[in-house]
Amino acid sequence: MLLSARNITKSFTGVKALDGVDFDVRPGEVHVLLGENGAGKSTLVKVLAGVHSPDRGTVERSAGTRLAVIHQELTLVPRLSVAENLYLGRPPRRFGIVDKARMRQGAKRLLDRVGLSVDPDTAVEDLGIAQQQMVEIARALDLDAQVLVLDEPTAVLTGTETDRLLDIMADLRGQGVGLVFITHHLDEIRRIADRVTVLRDGRSVGVLPRGASVRRMIELMVGRTISEQYPRRRQDPGEVLLKVDGLTRDGAFHDVSFHVRAGEVVGVAGLVGAGRTEVVRAAFGVDRYDSGRVEVAGEPVPRHDVRAAVRAGLGLVPEDRKGQGLVLTSTVGDNLGLVTLRSTARAGLVDRRGQRERARGMAEALRVKTSGLDQPVRELSGGNQQKVVIGKWLLADPKVLVLDEPTRGVDVGAKVEIYELVNRMTAAGRAVLLVSSDLPEVIGMSDRIVVMAHGRVAGELPAGTTQDKVMALAVQEFPA
């Protein structure tokens, strides 16, 4: 046994996050931690890593065992370069001075290992969130630890990167490293897990052997079965609500056109770097574009003006919840009410009661696990924070809602609840644009799928298409 935790109990003000949990890690195994959002997985990881001290219980490590942790929330320094982040606090030195050349070389090697091809001198803040995650992984791998803990690393990764990571993990397992792996993607568990410990409400409710069925995992995790993972209810589409026409920004995307009708969910698939996020951000007025136009319900939306886009009836759930979605210093209630703050205010005065009521309703609809609307949002578990970002836009009820990777880090049960709310929006005549790297999700929830590659629209596929067809378009090359 490399590491063994006994009877761990940990409470925060008002919540028992862990309640008498036993957990251990053997050499050469992948031990998966599974549970709903807020079940206590990250808290357990933090106790193992010594970030939190448990109220009760013990954590024992066999002598000389080093532990490396990839936490759920990224810990990179945005302004520093990739190389500097990789060697944070332990830069290679010569005569007491940081040896930049050696650092750059070492960084190249580490990045190669995870298959990330970026210049080590790039500032981390200029990377996409998936690339940042790979940097974080590369850094942890370099510690050569005997126990490696990965808290939802694949939430922000696409298929190829996930495959790469699982290969690396299998490799390490072969070398006798003990791995702890947290994920909400049950297929990944089936591919790599040797054991699965299921947590529910801070308690360990069972340990499943390798090869346990998805059904069994869900049952243990949420205490019920889920009949339909993608409960999309289609209806006849109405008028065109969002029209993007010939959108172009040099070096990012070129001549991108598509439309979404009332009542429709249109998916946008593609590889990382295909320009999906760039396009929706530009359409929403966050970033500039060089040419093309965006219309909502026939009215042109001015360029580079988020306020105008919101007024026109657009909404965007951004992909980076910590950087762009949440005000971490504020409460759950304030975050949920952020978008409706203005439209519900009268004579400059906030509609306090109404805002609270609506926030409470949304928190309940999405089953946000929180001790109350006044709880700081930073104290919520990752998946519950994500629900808050979605919730604030659902409350605003825009004509067209753009969801960029909306279910990242959200558990299987809560995903279904989010999909049901999407259904409700389209039933009410709204339009939804769903950008997602989760192929089963795009295929399962979209009425049509636009596939992007290299900043262009590679093609469109009807509902019920296959992953292979999507991938074939996604890897398409364009003549220069």
Add this chain to the structure above:
Amino acid sequence: MSSTVGSRRVSVREALADNGALAGLLVLVVALSVSAPTFLSTQNLLNVGVQAAVVAVLAFGSTFVIVSGGIDLSVGSVAALSAMVGAWSSAEAGLPGPVALLLGLLTGVVAGLVNGALVSYGRLPAFIATLAMLSVARGLTLVVSQGSPTTTPDVVSFLGSDLTPYLPVPLLVMLVFFGITGFVLSRTYSGRAMYAIGGNEEAARLSGIDTRRQKLVVYALSGLFAAVAGMLLAGRLSSAGPQAAVGYELDAIAAVVIGGASLSGGVGRATGTLVGALVLAVLRNGLNQMQVSPFWQQVVIGAVIALAVLLDTLRRRTR
């Protein structure tokens, strides 16, 4: 089902633990009442209030700025300039007192708007923009006054007087502005927007908040509050001085920070700032009562500021 949306209980103990500054103020008051017998006299307590008033009003304005993630170094200079414009308009230009007062307040608002425009549209760091304003406003004060104090009109002097023996006007003004600050921060769209902008400007912008216009509002409010503080200060002396309120911006920032606000934005409250301003005033008054030399007073006050923030940081970390 695991979802619970209840409410949190807050006990007195938690409230005190949650507000280190309030606990500190109580400790200070108790310590001083024991060691300096005159401290608790009504007259002295009123004095403390009057002394706190100027810094408190400045600090209320700075609370908006700091909550929204900015900083305003110009408030001392802007206070002096506004008071000087008010005094000059009546004494030299012969305008009626109330008009002169309004002109003075307007000066503060304009200075604030310039700060705000430089920060939000000019994209200057707030530190730089307001540092420039600190110098410009002080310079203009000297230009207007020709370097000598100017008599204030009666309305302004009234602001520094006592309504009845037990009711100094500055104390009233402080309480009114305390109320306004709390109201703006908790009830208005602009106030709520300040927290969002200070906590995560990008998230605020992506939620459709007009971050640039709101920053204008923030600095304009700070300028207005500085002008009011300047009037209080001048009113007490019945004279606006060219070197009035030098260094007050630091007291204002200290009050806000002692009150529990975070200089990185998104956190801060009117009550905290009030307590912070009272801590500074009580401390100064107490040190005077105990006849500590002014030189040492500066040392003690600096140490208290560092200690207050240090304790606050430690408290946050252990949660």
